[in-house]
Amino acid sequence: MLEAGTAELMEQPTQRQQDVLDAVLGLLVESGDALTMNAVARRANCSKETLYKWFGDRDGLLTATVQWQASKVRAGTYDRQKLDAAALRESLERFGANWLKVISSRTSIALNRVAIAHAASEKNNLGRIVLANGRFAIGERLKPLLEDGRAAGLLSFDDAESAFRCFFGLIGRDVQIRLLLGDRLDMSEAQIRHDAAQAARQFLSLYGTDKVVGPNEAGRFK
Amino acid sequence: MLEAGTAELMEQPTQRQQDVLDAVLGLLVESGDALTMNAVARRANCSKETLYKWFGDRDGLLTATVQWQASKVRAGTYDRQKLDAAALRESLERFGANWLKVISSRTSIALNRVAIAHAASEKNNLGRIVLANGRFAIGERLKPLLEDGRAAGLLSFDDAESAFRCFFGLIGRDVQIRLLLGDRLDMSEAQIRHDAAQAARQFLSLYGTDKVVGPNEAGRFK
DNA sequence: AGCGAACCGTACCGTACGGTACAGTCGCTG
DNA sequence: CAGCGACTGTACCGTACGGTACGGTTCGCT
Numbered sequence: 001m002l003e004a005g006t007a008e009l010m011e012q013p014t015q016r017q018q019d020v021l022d023a024v025l026g027l028l029v030e031s032g033d034a035l036t037m038n039a040v041a042r043r044a045n046c047s048k049e050t051l052y053k054w055f056g057d058r059d060g061l062l063t064a065t066v067q068w069q070a071s072k073v074r075a076g077t078y079d080r081q082k083l084d085a086a087a088l089r090e091s092l093e094r095f096g097a098n099w100l101k102v103i104s105s106r107t108s109i110a111l112n113r114v115a116i117a118h119a120a121s122e123k124n125n126l127g128r129i130v131l132a133n134g135r136f137a138i139g140e141r142l143k144p145l146l147e148d149g150r151a152a153g154l155l156s157f158d159d160a161e162s163a164f165r166c167f168f169g170l171i172g173r174d175v176q177i178r179l180l181l182g183d184r185l186d187m188s189e190a191q192i193r194h195d196a197a198q199a200a201r202q203f204l205s206l207y208g209t210d211k212v213v214g215p216n217e218a219g220r221f222k
Numbered sequence: 223m224l225e226a227g228t229a230e231l232m233e234q235p236t237q238r239q240q241d242v243l244d245a246v247l248g249l250l251v252e253s254g255d256a257l258t259m260n261a262v263a264r265r266a267n268c269s270k271e272t273l274y275k276w277f278g279d280r281d282g283l284l285t286a287t288v289q290w291q292a293s294k295v296r297a298g299t300y301d302r303q304k305l306d307a308a309a310l311r312e313s314l315e316r317f318g319a320n321w322l323k324v325i326s327s328r329t330s331i332a333l334n335r336v337a338i339a340h341a342a343s344e345k346n347n348l349g350r351i352v353l354a355n356g357r358f359a360i361g362e363r364l365k366p367l368l369e370d371g372r373a374a375g376l377l378s379f380d381d382a383e384s385a386f387r388c389f390f391g392l393i394g395r396d397v398q399i400r401l402l403l404g405d406r407l408d409m410s411e412a413q414i415r416h417d418a419a420q421a422a423r424q425f426l427s428l429y430g431t432d433k434v435v436g437p438n439e440a441g442r443f444k
Numbered sequence: 445a446g447c448g449a450a451c452c453g454t455a456c457c458g459t460a461c462g463g464t465a466c467a468g469t470c471g472c473t474g
Numbered sequence: 475c476a477g478c479g480a481c482t483g484t485a486c487c488g489t490a491c492g493g494t495a496c497g498g499t500t501c502g503c504t
Contacts, residue, residue: 032342036461047482049464058462110342112403117339119404120254120332127404135396165395166424173391174357176399181334182341182349202388206424258491269452271494280492 013068017054020044021068024061028110033117037061062118063125066111070133073102080144083152085212089200091145096171096196099138103176104187108134112180139164154212163207170199235290239276242266243290246283250332255339259283284340285347288333292355295324302366305374307434311422313367318393318418321360325398326409330356334402361386376434385429392421 013021023044027035037058041048055061081087102108112130119127142164149155157163178185204212235243245266249257259280263270277283303309324330334352341349364386371377379385400407426434 033339034343037463038461041483045482047484048462049466049483050481052463053481112399113338113342116335116402117255119402120335121256124404127402131400131403131405135399166392169391169393169395170388171391172396173387174394177334177357178353180338180341180349180402181353182346183353202428205428259493260491263453267452269454270492271453271496272451274493275451 013064016046017064018068020046020051020054021065024065025069025107025110028065028114029106032110033114035062035114059118059125062114063129066115066126066129066133069107069111070129073133074137080148083148083154085154085208088145088149088152088154088212089204092167092200092203093193093196095138095142095145096167096199097192099171100175100187100192100196102134103172104179104185104192109179112176116180135168139168142167154209155207156209157207166206167199167203170202171196235286238268239286240290242268242273242276243287246287247291247329247332250287250336251328254332255336257284257336281347284336285351288337288348288351288355291329291333292351292359295355296359302370305370305376307376307430310367310371310374310376310434311426314389314422314425315415315418317360317364317367318389318421319414321393322397322409322414322418324356325394326401326407326414331401334398338402357390361390364389376431377429378431379429388428389421389425392424393418 020040024035024040027039027043031039037048037051040061041051051061055064083091103112112134115126115130118124139161143160146155146157146160146163146167150157155163175185175187179187242262246257246262249261249265253261259270259273262283263273273283277286305313325334334356337348337352340346361383365382368377368379368382368385368389372379377385397407397409401409
């Protein structure tokens with residue numbers, strides 16, 4: 001999952017190319033996989049010939065678009081620090097809220113849809129790219145936090161991967177699949193904050209040591 | 223989510239029609255959304271004209287297929303009973319293992335993929351059907367168990383829906399999205415049983431009362 | 445035997461879309 | 475200004491696929 005590009009990745013798209021890719025993102029959000037090369041050319045005010053010259057074919061264009069979007073999201077890295085219980089909880093909530101916000105964004109939904117549709121027919125570059133920059137990227141970013149929490153005696157677990165997957169489930173629950181399948185779902189800013197806080201509480205209740213789970217909240221979840 | 227069919231649903235497919243729908247399922251699993259009417263006709267040894275007569279158009283065929291598969295899965299309903307801690311845990315594990323087995327089956331993955339691909343272009347019948355027979359069906363089947371558990375003093379929660387969504391997350395975690403995106407994943411029978419047992423333990427740790435959470439397992443999750 | 449309904453197989457139509465070719469335009473360099 | 479490379483816009487080609495038409499076959503019914 002880590003060996004990124006078997007495919008040649010476009011190292012640095014020019015400004016003009018970025019505009020084209022943004023046009024693709026817009027069309028993808030609006031019309032899903034019904035995206036046609038003509039529509040892209042029209043929207044981006046460029047010729048189809050240029051599209052093929054730059055991106056090879058339709059798949060190349062989609063791949064470049066997914067990578068372009070991924071490159072835009074690489075933000076909010078966690079910097080290791082001395083943790084106390086409050087800081088740990090706060091960081092977990094921030095991670096969770098951020099992730100919920102990402103997966104409920106129209107762009108993420110659109111890209112996941114085309115990647116999933118593509119994953120059916122093998123040659124699943126898109127699926128791998130989306131996974132690498134979504135699920136696995138956030139895993140690698142969260143694990144240092146978990147390990148710092150364990151080093152500080154706040155968390156207890158053997159396998160950071162397992163602990164992360166549990167956190168992932170507590171945060172995401174049925175949200176992503178429902179959105180992907182077209183269900184309307186609230187996912188307002190307030191809702192997200194509330195859900196992330198609840199998930200953090202639950203995660204700490206499962207993996208926190210006595211130093212972090214106060215007797216007041218060792219109880220059930222209303 | 224409960225009002226089932228705005229679309230006219232084929233009440234009782236004949237044996238021959240079932241064969242056709244099974245052929246569609248097979249092709250869907252093999253080749254994903256690349257499914258063509260010609261391929262279906264060839265595989266099912268029937269004429270395209272018959273397909274159009276029976277199912278209207280391509281979407282109708284896909285809809286009928288999804289409903290057909292859904293009708294095959296309606297099994298294993300939970301019958302209410304007097305619960306003790308062991309029976310509750312056992313039932314949760316069974317539910318969880320069953321759900322994991324469903325979502326990791328090639329058929330489910332294929333159907334979810336086409337439903338998700340379709341959900342992009344509005345008119346999202348498929349997405350609604352899949353949701354109604356997947357996520358929401360299992361929710362309605364699990365809630366009675368949760369409520370019986372609460373009535374028996376084994377569980378504590380205000381909102382069965384919230385509790386179920388938490389269980390859903392603990393069971394599914396990243397499994398479904400990874401499979402949909404083409405990631406290879408173990409999901410052997412043994413793995414499933416292990417994961418379901420762990421999820422049940424975690425769920426009980428979060429929502430169980432003192433009667434079910436023994437002091438021996440109130441602790442952390444390795 | 446005769447008849448009609450259901451169905452198979454195949455040929456066919458229209459269209460949409462991926463990909464290519466080409467003529468024209470813009471802007472830069474010597 | 476000449477020349478050139480990059481680009482646009484449009485026209486075009488080939489093909490694949492959804493959907494329809496039709497002749498031929500099977501089968502049940504009277």
